Amino acid sequence: MAATGSPEHRQVVRYAFYKLDPAWRRLPPERQAAGKVEFAETIERFHGRLLLRPYGLVGIRGDCDVLLWQVAEDLDALVELQTALNRTDLGAYLSIPYSYLAMTRRSIYEFSQDPVRDQRLVIRPSAAKYLFVYPFIKTRSWYALPKTERQRMMDEHVRVGRKYPTIRLNTTYSYGLDDQEFVVAFEGDQPAEFLDLVMELRESEASAYTLRDTPTFTCVQMGLWELLDTLGGAGASRAEPRRPVRDDGFTPVATLAELPAGASKRVYAANDAVALFNVGGTVYAIANRCTHARASLSDGAVDPGRCAVTCPWHAGVFSLETGQVLSGPPVLPVPTYRVKLEGGAILIAPAATAEAREPTVAR
Template identity: 50%
Template sequence: MGPNRPKPEPVTPSDPSQRVPKQWVSFFFYELDTAFRSLSEQEQTEARAEFAAVIQKYQESGTIVVPYSTVGLRSGCDFFLWRIDYKLERLQELQVELNRTKLGKHLKAVQSFLSMSKRSTYIDKIDPEHDNVRTRIKPGRGKFIFVYPFVKSREWYLLHPMTRQGIMDEHIWVGNKYPTVKLNTTYSFGVDDQDFVVAFEGDYPEDFVELVQELRETDSSKYTVRDTPFYTGIKGTLEEVLDKL
C-alpha cells in the first residue's frame, strides 16, 4: 500500500435501515439410520408427521423449505432440505427443533452448504435482468435439482476485473443456450468452506449433463479448484420425500 493512499470510504452502511436485506441459504443433507426401518409402521408414521409439523410451522412463519429425495441416487444421503430465511438464527432454530424429533434422532447430517444471496460481480449482457433475480432466491422451479460447492483459484481473483468479465462472458453465453436449466448462485465467502453454492433446477436432467460438459470446455473452467461433491435431488412434498425413507 502506498504512503499517500487516502482513507477508504465505508462500503457497508452503519445504519441498519439503509441495509438491503439478503437471504441466508442453507442446504442440509441427511442420512437415515437403518434402525428407523425396524420401528413399527405406526411409529414411523408418527415420527414422519412430527418432523413434517416442525418444518410446516417454520414455513408458515416465513422460512422457505423445499425437500428433495436422494434415495437410490447417491450413497450416504437419503434426502436434503433447501432452506432460506433472512435471519440466520431461524435456520439454526429450525435444525435444533428437528434434531429433537423422533425422526431427527435417527438422522445423521452428512453435508451442509451455507451461503447468502447477493448481486453478481459479473454482468449478463444477454439477459441483464437476470442479476436482479439472484438477489432474491425463488426455489422449487424444477422437478430436479443439482447442487454443489464451487471454489475458484486465487489466480482467478487476482485477474483484472475486465479480464474476468471477458472470461465470464463466454461462460454466461453457454449458460443461455440451455433455458430449461435455471441457475441459482449464492455466496459463501467467509461463512463456509466454498466460495459459492451452485444449484441448478430443471425438468430435464439430460440438458444439465450437456450444459456441464460444455462448461468444462470454457476458459473459466481452468480456474476451478473444486466443484464436488455433486448432489442430485428429486423434488417432492414433505410427505412424499419422508415416505421414501
C-alpha cells in the same frame, strides 16, 4: 475509508443433506409413522418463517437421502429449525453428512440482458423437478487476474449457459461463512440437458480456474410427506386413528373444535391426504396435494372472498368449492370431497361416491 458494504437486502441459504440410520427401519411401524408426522409437522410450523423445499436423493446417492433447501431472512431461523428437528424422534436417526451455508448477493460482473439481475437477491424456487447442487471454489490465481479478464471469461460462461434456457441457476455466496466460496444450484426438468451444459462448460476458459466443484447432488423435488415415505417404514397415514368408512360413504376425520373458523388442517381418509378449511364457518375439503409440484395445500393462504386457497410453493390458486384452478401455474384441478357435519364431527366423502350433498355450515 469509505464503507464498501452493501445495504442491499440479502437472504441466508442452507442446503442441508440428511442421511437416515437404517436402524430406524427396524422400529415398530406405529413409531415410524408417528415419527414422520411429528417431523413433517415440525417443518410445517416454520411455514412463513422460512422458505423450505424438500428434495429426495433415495435411489440416487448412497450417502444422503434428503435435502432440505432452506431460505431465511436471518441465521436464527435456520438454527431454530434444525434445533426443532433434532428434538424429534425421527431426527434422532438423521445425521447431516453435508451442510452448505451461503447468502444471496449481486454478482460483481455485469451481464447484458440479464432479465433477473435484480431478483437474484431473493431465492424463488421454480417448479422444476430436479435440483443439481454443488459447492464451488475457484483457484487463487483467478482472483489475481484483472477484472476485465475475468469479466471476459464470465461472458463466455454466460453465453454457454444461455444455450440451455430451460436450466435455471441459483448462485449463492459463502465467502467467510463456510468452507466453499459459492453454492450453485441449477433447476431443470431434464438431467440430460444439465449434463450437456456442464460438459460444455468444462471447455470454457474459466473452467481452468475451478479448484473444486464436488460433491455434486442430483435431487428430486417432491412433497414433504411423499419425501418422508421414500425413507421406507410405515406411511404417515398409519399414525392417524383408524377411521371406518360408514355405509353412506362418509368418514369422520376431525372435530369442529380442531378446525375453528379461519383454520386449515391436513387429515387422512382411506390413506389419502385431505386438506380441510373452515372459511367463515363453512367447511371445505379438497385433496391436500397441489397438482403442480405436490406442495401441501393445507399450508396455503385462504382468500375468504374468493373461497380459494393459494398454494404455498408457486402461488397457484384453487377454488375450495370446485377444486378448479383459478390461476396458474397448476393446470389440473384437485379432487374435492363432500362435507357433512354431525354434532361436532366433520365427515367427508369423495365427491363421486357420497349419496348427497349435505349442509356444511358450522354455526
